[in-house]
Amino acid sequence: MKIISACVVVLVGTLIVACGSVAAQVKVWTGSVTLPSYEEGQPDPNPPFDTYSTTQFSYPYTLRKNLTGQKEEHVWRAVFLENEYLKCTVLPDIGGHVYTCIDKISGQPMFYANPSIKKAEIGYRGAWAAFGVEFNFPVSHNWVSMSPVDFAYAAHPDGSASVSVGNIDRVYGMQWGVELVLRPASTLLEERVTLYNRSDVRHRYYWWNNAGIQVWDDSRIEYPMRFVASHGFTQVNHWPIAPDGKDFSLIKNQTDGPVSFFVHGSHEPFMGIWNPETKTGTVHYAEYSELPAKKIWSWGSDASGLAWRKALSDNNSAYVEVQAGVFRNQETYAFLDPGQTIRFSEYWMPVRGTGGISRANKVGVVFFQSHGSDVSAALNVNERIPGAQIKLMQDAQTIWSGTADLAPEKTWFHSVSVKDQSAKVTFELRDSEGKMLLQHTDGQYDWDPESTINVGPQQIYSTPEAASRTEDEWLKLGTDQELNGKTLLALETYQEALAKYPDSLTLQMAAGRLATSLQHFEEAEKSLQAVQKRDTPNAEIAYYLGIVEESLGHMREAQVAYEIAFRQAEFRARAAARIAELRARQGDLQGAQKFLKDAVDAAPLDIRAKEQLEAITRAAGDIMQADKLAHLDLAMEPLNDFAKEEIGAPDLPHLAADPYRVLRVATEYMSLGLYQKALTMLERTYPKVPADESEPGSVLPQKNPMVLYYAAYCRAKLGNGSMRNWQIAEELSPSLVFPSSSMDRTVLEAALAANSSDATAQYLLGTLLFSKGLYDPAMEHWTEAKRLSPKMPVLDADRGKAWLHLKDDPQRALAAFREGVENDPTNADIYVGLDEAMSLTGVSAKERAAALGSYPSAAGNTAPVTMPANLVYQLALTRAEAGQYDQALALFKDRF
Numbered sequence: 001m002k003i004i005s006a007c008v009v010v011l012v013g014t015l016i017v018a019c020g021s022v023a024a025q026v027k028v029w030t031g032s033v034t035l036p037s038y039e040e041g042q043p044d045p046n047p048p049f050d051t052y053s054t055t056q057f058s059y060p061y062t063l064r065k066n067l068t069g070q071k072e073e074h075v076w077r078a079v080f081l082e083n084e085y086l087k088c089t090v091l092p093d094i095g096g097h098v099y100t101c102i103d104k105i106s107g108q109p110m111f112y113a114n115p116s117i118k119k120a121e122i123g124y125r126g127a128w129a130a131f132g133v134e135f136n137f138p139v140s141h142n143w144v145s146m147s148p149v150d151f152a153y154a155a156h157p158d159g160s161a162s163v164s165v166g167n168i169d170r171v172y173g174m175q176w177g178v179e180l181v182l183r184p185a186s187t188l189l190e191e192r193v194t195l196y197n198r199s200d201v202r203h204r205y206y207w208w209n210n211a212g213i214q215v216w217d218d219s220r221i222e223y224p225m226r227f228v229a230s231h232g233f234t235q236v237n238h239w240p241i242a243p244d245g246k247d248f249s250l251i252k253n254q255t256d257g258p259v260s261f262f263v264h265g266s267h268e269p270f271m272g273i274w275n276p277e278t279k280t281g282t283v284h285y286a287e288y289s290e291l292p293a294k295k296i297w298s299w300g301s302d303a304s305g306l307a308w309r310k311a312l313s314d315n316n317s318a319y320v321e322v323q324a325g326v327f328r329n330q331e332t333y334a335f336l337d338p339g340q341t342i343r344f345s346e347y348w349m350p351v352r353g354t355g356g357i358s359r360a361n362k363v364g365v366v367f368f369q370s371h372g373s374d375v376s377a378a379l380n381v382n383e384r385i386p387g388a389q390i391k392l393m394q395d396a397q398t399i400w401s402g403t404a405d406l407a408p409e410k411t412w413f414h415s416v417s418v419k420d421q422s423a424k425v426t427f428e429l430r431d432s433e434g435k436m437l438l439q440h441t442d443g444q445y446d447w448d449p450e451s452t453i454n455v456g457p458q459q460i461y462s463t464p465e466a467a468s469r470t471e472d473e474w475l476k477l478g479t480d481q482e483l484n485g486k487t488l489l490a491l492e493t494y495q496e497a498l499a500k501y502p503d504s505l506t507l508q509m510a511a512g513r514l515a516t517s518l519q520h521f522e523e524a525e526k527s528l529q530a531v532q533k534r535d536t537p538n539a540e541i542a543y544y545l546g547i548v549e550e551s552l553g554h555m556r557e558a559q560v561a562y563e564i565a566f567r568q569a570e571f572r573a574r575a576a577a578r579i580a581e582l583r584a585r586q587g588d589l590q591g592a593q594k595f596l597k598d599a600v601d602a603a604p605l606d607i608r609a610k611e612q613l614e615a616i617t618r619a620a621g622d623i624m625q626a627d628k629l630a631h632l633d634l635a636m637e638p639l640n641d642f643a644k645e646e647i648g649a650p651d652l653p654h655l656a657a658d659p660y661r662v663l664r665v666a667t668e669y670m671s672l673g674l675y676q677k678a679l680t681m682l683e684r685t686y687p688k689v690p691a692d693e694s695e696p697g698s699v700l701p702q703k704n705p706m707v708l709y710y711a712a713y714c715r716a717k718l719g720n721g722s723m724r725n726w727q728i729a730e731e732l733s734p735s736l737v738f739p740s741s742s743m744d745r746t747v748l749e750a751a752l753a754a755n756s757s758d759a760t761a762q763y764l765l766g767t768l769l770f771s772k773g774l775y776d777p778a779m780e781h782w783t784e785a786k787r788l789s790p791k792m793p794v795l796d797a798d799r800g801k802a803w804l805h806l807k808d809d810p811q812r813a814l815a816a817f818r819e820g821v822e823n824d825p826t827n828a829d830i831y832v833g834l835d836e837a838m839s840l841t842g843v844s845a846k847e848r849a850a851a852l853g854s855y856p857s858a859a860g861n862t863a864p865v866t867m868p869a870n871l872v873y874q875l876a877l878t879r880a881e882a883g884q885y886d887q888a889l890a891l892f893k894d895r896f
Helices: 303-312 471-483 487-500 505-517 521-534 539-551 555-566 569-585 589-602 607-619 623-636 641-646 652-656 659-671 675-682 705-718 723-730 742-754 759-771 775-788 795-806 810-823 828-840 845-852 869-881 885-890
Strands: 007-010 015-019 027-040 067-082 086-091 097-103 133-136 150-155 161-168 174-182 189-197 203-205 208-215 220-222 227-229 235-238 259-264 270-275 280-285 293-298 318-325 334-336 341-352 364-371 374-381 385-394 397-406 412-417 425-430 436-441
Touching: 027 150, 027 161, 067 150, 067 161, 067 174, 086 161, 086 174, 097 341, 189 203, 189 334, 208 270, 208 280, 208 293, 270 318, 280 318, 334 471, 341 364, 341 374, 364 425, 364 436, 374 385, 374 425, 385 412, 397 412, 471 487, 471 505, 487 505, 505 521, 505 539, 521 539, 539 555, 539 569, 555 569, 569 589, 569 607, 589 607, 607 623, 607 641, 607 659, 623 641, 641 659, 652 659, 659 675, 659 705, 659 742, 675 705, 705 723, 705 742, 705 759, 723 742, 723 759, 742 759, 759 775, 759 795, 775 795, 795 810, 795 828, 810 828, 828 845, 828 869, 845 869, 869 885
Parallel strands: none
Antiparallel strands: 007 015, 015 027, 027 067, 067 086, 086 097, 097 133, 133 208, 150 161, 161 174, 174 189, 189 341, 203 334, 208 318, 220 270, 227 235, 227 259, 259 293, 270 280, 280 341, 293 318, 364 374, 374 412, 385 397, 385 425, 425 436
């Protein structure tokens, strides 16, 4: 993070900010914002295994559904970005959201500055709050929408300044970054977006930029569209007039529930919201070729919508979400291949005094309004345009022209009378030299012909029953399941398909590639070897086969496979990097350096390849060149923890806030055989950080068992390991630790090779394997962990659910859950499972009610505040089933 010298001042209201001189005309600095924020309890201690999920797949993150409803003042870190016209506030510890941007000319915020962070269970992991701009990759309301993310800020020689926010997710190991840029004398806020798959296998993704914008009942949705599509593209409707005659572009008319539509049949690059209440609006612009999809979301203004205003704010304020995406809707995903990078820009601009929005681009916003024979045009510009040439035309004839010195501070306005009211008026704005800057003909947009739009229900493809599916239909089903995050189900689909079409190359390839991603290495090897025998030059097959052979310890076979992939452009960069890792671990630093140079040449945007080249160049002794590479990378990627480590300037508080940041960088060093570098990171004593700067329930790296297991592994590789190194890791709590990566697996297997009586490693390895769908070996490790440490928390819940839902053995599940009541008495999953297992084994409702009522502090007919809502409901239902009606009703008193 760039440090700017600062002094502290107190401003009016709740802002406490740092101020300081910067060389650029645009200022950027760190400070804080004090906001009332609603508290969370501890995250769910149970691993959110994908096998028990249907739509949201969050492992290895915790679920954050323990919302207390208690409000406290929180001082949030903030980064401020300010020029003559805009002052933007970014909150790096709440998803990197742009909290708001104040338009200094109007005094109004562009984005929804909710006066409190009021959480509801809406996000991918649970907790979510409505405010500002949310960046969603690779899923919506994403895993870190309410979590600390990476951030940096800088002033630039051209007078601009920027704030960068981003994250590398734990689920896929993919990376997003947004650089928010302000330039001098401009009302345009640019978002430079980078989407990057830094992992070794392909993963699904989409991108949706989601801006909350405050609205009132008379606010207007000003999107250039005639048709909208529903979620899943099941229905296409006219816009804005609904079948019942309501104009849905007005918030007050949205009385039939939430409004959630995607733009259909429009190729226009802008959209916006206009608020007559404040005579201001907000516009989004992006090149259609880069970011074509647009969506509007509103809770509506019916009783439910009004209830959501209360649920998500303390002042009953309303907002809508203006969303821009890469794909046509939020049910559409694509795959991002390993090492692949996508970059594009989006822009936001304020509008004031125009009366509405007819067209916008990066130059400004124009609005047409007709009153009988009078037509007026109002214009906001985003920068000064001296000597601007402006024309109003009709039927290619100029009806008015003039020049003006335009500036953002002043809204330009002109009205003309037209003789032919049926002929459309055209507005033209040119600079002083005659270059066209903005042009619009009233009511004319880049729309698909109406004749090509099929209004009403849309044809939906239905997958045939298994017995009648073709090979292609099986492949499409499995691919769709992968794209929707259902990877375990997709693998089962491919396996079932191969039983019917055993010679299918495409099915074998799909199964082998996905099995590789899920660490089913023996299964993947069988599929991929069979395919390669029939398609020997295929780079993708060879690349994934190389990963499999390497993971199985077949290093010569791995190199041969990678070399096949290396010889072709599609996988050259990633294969070169994998060969370099093999060479580096064998001590051939020069060979590794050569292949990493090839990787960078083949894919200059592959961040991880550049990081690896820095490290190997340094390890080979060329310190000056390594420093040069690292500084160049930091200039391009200011969030790069690896590059900071390379130049000897690690951001210790940032690393301290999340052990996974430490593990990620250490893993990169370990993959190159640079175990001492990794060990230096792993054995540091990291400083304490404020709770708001880390994930709920997180501990310092030195208290995380995986960090110490990694350290013990590195010591063993360096030849100075001891049993005590492994034992120190074993002694730490595995609570909220959900291992997932290939390196996690390698390290935990090494821990058990060193000491098979390590209960913590047995449990963690079982948890990792279970998350990948390797259920039998996972349960074997859990069984051993149970023998070694009978009272280990969460373990009984894991075992009970597995017996109940996967092994169809409610009796063994019941035994596990009953032990869990004793060993893990506050774990809600224990009681949910206990009730279900008792039902399946014929236990009476009265006995089940008594079992649920044994939740700690559930005395008599009352339910403690700490008792989760789902358990209260279940206990009430079970008591009612048992005829205990008064006791059932009593549970709801003062609770809901």
